[in-house]
Amino acid sequence: MPASSSPRGHGRTLLTLAPYLWPKNETGLRTRVVIALVLMVLAKGANVLVPIAYARAVDALGPREGAAAMVAIPVALVVGYGLLRMASSAFAELRDAIFTKVQARAGRVIALNVFRHLHALSLRFHLDRQTGGMSRVIERGTRGINFVLDFMLFNIVPTLIEILLVAGILWGMFDFSFAAVTLVTIGLYIAFTLVFTDWRLRFRRAMNEMDQEANTKAIDSLLNYETVKYFGNEKHEAARYDATLARYEKAYTRSEVTLNYLNMGQAGIIAIGLTVVMLMAARGVSNGSMTVGDFVLVNTYLIQLYLPLNFLGFVYRELKQGLVDMEAMFTLMREKQEVADAPDARPLAAGPGELVFEEVRFGYRPDRTILKGVSFHVPAGRMLAIVGPTGAGKSTISRLLFRFYDLQSGRILLDGQDIRQVTQESLRAAIGVVPQDTVLFNDTIRYNIAYGRPGASEAEVEAAARLAQVHDFVMRLPEGYDTRVGERGLKLSGGEKQRVAIARTILKDPRVLILDEATSALDTRTEQEIQAALRGVARGRTTLVIAHRLSTVVEADEIIVLQEGRVAERGSHAVLLAEDGLYAQMWRRQSEAVAAAEAAAAAAAKAAASGVDPDAGPAHRPQDGAGEGARDSIGHKPNGGRPAPRGAEPTPAR
Incomplete structure (x- = not known):
């Protein structure tokens, strides 16, 4: 019994x-x-x-x-x-x-x-x-x-x-x-x-x-x-x-x-x-x-x-x-808290947002270590991108920073303070996240934006919406900011939900920003629009970008490549391409995928215009080099002139 x-x-x-x-x-x-x-x-x-x-x-x-x-x-x-x-x-x-x-x-x-x-x-x-x-x-x-x-x-x-x-x-x-x-x-x-x-x-x-x-x-x-x-x-x-x-x-x-x-x-x-x-x-x-x-x-x-x-x-x-x-x-x-404030925990002191990981080790299970001594330093106001193959531990880093879990060894410092020695409430108040899968409350758009800072005035909510490039869309709706978004925000498109999430984060005004695959599920045009909004949010903040689409991280001050829980490579986009290592391989694969997708799209458009089946034979296929000379959003011409991956490349799972 x-x-x-x-x-x-x-x-x-x-x-x-x-x-x-x-x-x-x-x-x-x-x-x-x-x-x-x-x-x-x-x-x-x-x-x-x-x-x-x-x-x-x-x-x-x-x-x-x-x-x-x-x-x-x-x-x-x-x-x-x-x-x-x-x-x-x-x-x-x-x-x-x-x-x-x-x-x-x-x-x-x-x-x-x-x-x-x-x-x-x-x-x-x-x-x-x-x-x-x-x-x-x-x-x-x-x-x-x-x-x-x-x-x-x-x-x-x-x-x-x-x-x-x-x-x-x-x-x-x-x-x-x-x-x-x-x-x-x-x-x-x-x-x-x-x-x-x-x-x-x-x-x-x-x-x-x-x-x-x-x-x-x-x-x-x-x-x-x-x-x-x-x-x-x-x-x-x-x-x-x-x-x-x-x-x-x-x-x-x-x-x-x-x-x-x-x-x-x-x-x-x-x-x-x-x-x-x-x-x-x-x-x-x-x-x-x-x-x-x-x-x-x-x-x-x-x-x-x-x-x-x-x-x-x-x-x-x-x-x-x-x-x-x-x-x-x-x-x-009576369920015990796995992550609890230390008895002498103090609120996180004000600071510019300098972030340090020192030999961080962590595993969700004792018999399976995910991070194996990861170290990096993000100066205040700079951007660090984290990329790597599936299971490398990219998203685990953001969860540890947010203290969803406690690391097994090593330290995470925010403005010189060990995050285990400060209160979780003050730590999380200093960090903003724009996730890949944005889940909204079944309430109004105004409520969901204001969730970033409950009690914000209507003017502040609208100002955040303008910065996130969602205000004009909201004003075209019959009920405006009083429009209900449905269960988990299902009445909005992916891009609309992401813009609401960005507005919510802008309103929170965090010193550290985490962009966790924030545009990987969007089409190219929507991604470019949201990337522009994200650049505005990230300006002047310490930013971590977790990404599969490498085209979204070329502007980062530093990129680290995780492989099997360790930092395999680090450096700027240009430096990592020059090293011709794991990052360069990933870049080439994604570039080739974009080139193939663009060629197929061009062939389909040409065939549609001429009324010819694009799969009828080689005479109707695009010639090699159809993508020559294409450049990415900041002027790079990677992989021998093939177009930079921007929105159509495959997104390997984390």
């Missing part, structure tokens, strides 16, 4: 919850808790007096001498009976009304703490988790908190107190046998409920797991809507979803059928106990030791107890599940 479903696990969960019900420095909330407890006692006190008033009214209605007495006494008792019932209900409602704020605050604070903690966990944790399933854990956990507070504090505990009070009253008014039968019946009822519920909880747990799995699959499929459409896999996705729903259906059916069996057993125990006690009371009436009012009193007490007891079975089942759900959520809160 997992810890979360054991008594010890439940006890730990309740201990975790307790401080939220008695919050520090919240005198008003603590006062509410005390008042609610007092009202709970008053409500139960009034409730146990109701049957006594009712029984005495029944006795008073019996044959007596003196008509006046017969009229006056029942009226007083009936009025008292009504007042007690009203008081019991009023105290209970006031209790709930006063405690609601405590309950709502506890749920709010816990949910907020979980949310903050999840954002504090490492990237590795989130890459290993399924967002849909995790959201269900939080949803059920917060719902479980409300249920536990509602029913355990003001239903289970008061009901148990009422049982003991009634047993004491029956013992005191009649004899021990009435109290004994009542307690034995209730004990059997509770024991049967606990044992049977524990047995059938496996079906409820399986049902929740299938529900979570189905929700995860649905969210994953809908988030990848376009991919599903690209491959025409709607039926496949529906079949996967239905398979999970079928397992949920089976678990749900078993859970509900066993619930019916539980209810039958509970009803049987209650009926037997009630019958025995009523027979004992009837015998007392027949032999004169009890009155008809006493018979009514016993019956009323048992009915009054068994009604909440019948409810107690449901409460116990849901309470147990609520505790399991809460424990799952609290387990997330």
Whole structure:
């Protein structure tokens, strides 16, 4: 049995919850808790007096001498009976009304703490988790908190107190046998409920797991809507979803059928106990030791107890599940931070943005090192480009700089400060990123740009949009900056999303800028436009450019070539071409690819103009050297005069 479903696990969960019900420095909330407890006692006190008033009214209605007495006494008792019932209900409602704020605050604070903690966990944790399933854990956990507070504090505990009070009253008014039968019946009822519920909880747990799995699959499929459409896999996705729903259906059916069996057993125990006690009371009436009012009193007490007891079975089942759900959520809160601020961490001091990597070693797994002693220096305001083949560790460098992970050895210094000795908040505030895959919030364009600096004025947002060359596009939209971009920004094109991302970074105004394949997924014309915007953003900032398209890095002050986790080459574009090493090979391959693409495009255009099939034969193919003399954007004439790669070359994966 997992810890979360054991008594010890439940006890730990309740201990975790307790401080939220008695919050520090919240005198008003603590006062509410005390008042609610007092009202709970008053409500139960009034409730146990109701049957006594009712029984005495029944006795008073019996044959007596003196008509006046017969009229006056029942009226007083009936009025008292009504007042007690009203008081019991009023105290209970006031209790709930006063405690609601405590309950709502506890749920709010816990949910907020979980949310903050999840954002504090490492990237590795989130890459290993399924967002849909995790959201269900939080949803059920917060719902479980409300249920536990509602029913355990003001239903289970008061009901148990009422049982003991009634047993004491029956013992005191009649004899021990009435109290004994009542307690034995209730004990059997509770024991049967606990044992049977524990047995059938496996079906409820399986049902929740299938529900979570189905929700995860649905969210994953809908988030990848376009991919599903690209491959025409709607039926496949529906079949996967239905398979999970079928397992949920089976678990749900078993859970509900066993619930019916539980209810039958509970009803049987209650009926037997009630019958025995009523027979004992009837015998007392027949032999004169009890009155008809006493018979009514016993019956009323048992009915009054068994009604909440019948409810107690449901409460116990849901309470147990609520505790399991809460424990799952609290387990997330106990998840350790892989990347945490040092105890003496200070905010990053102001500086120009000088960046140094010193013998940095890192691996996502202990048995696979990605970076093997990487060192480089980027003076403030200069640009460093990082290129290399797949798996060389290019994007890992940006993740380490952002402290998504902590390196295994070596140091990363920003303005002379070890990034492990400064707060993550201040470090990340100093770094701006324009990623390859820009994901936007399902909100307005204004919100997404302003996300770079929440609270920025409308004028500042528009100024950033102008610098990112997106303002004119936005103003052509019917709703302008209030246009919603859709889930993950899918209503915008790739170039439009990149411009919004650039505007967002401009608004953030970081001292260090990371361009992580920021234009690799764009067409040539869009790439050239966005490169112009990026040059404006990078001017005067320390910039890291992670690139596959080498044409985007020729202006860098220095280029380093990573290979198998080490710096294989370094230097300017011209120096690396002159060395004729790995960089030069990559340049030639990309140049040849561009030349071939341009030749094919020219042939297709010529054929379209002449109405001849471009693949009909060699007479219609472009002659060698069709691309001679083409130059790249800054005037280089690489690889023997072949055109520089600009937007059409293949992009090897990182």
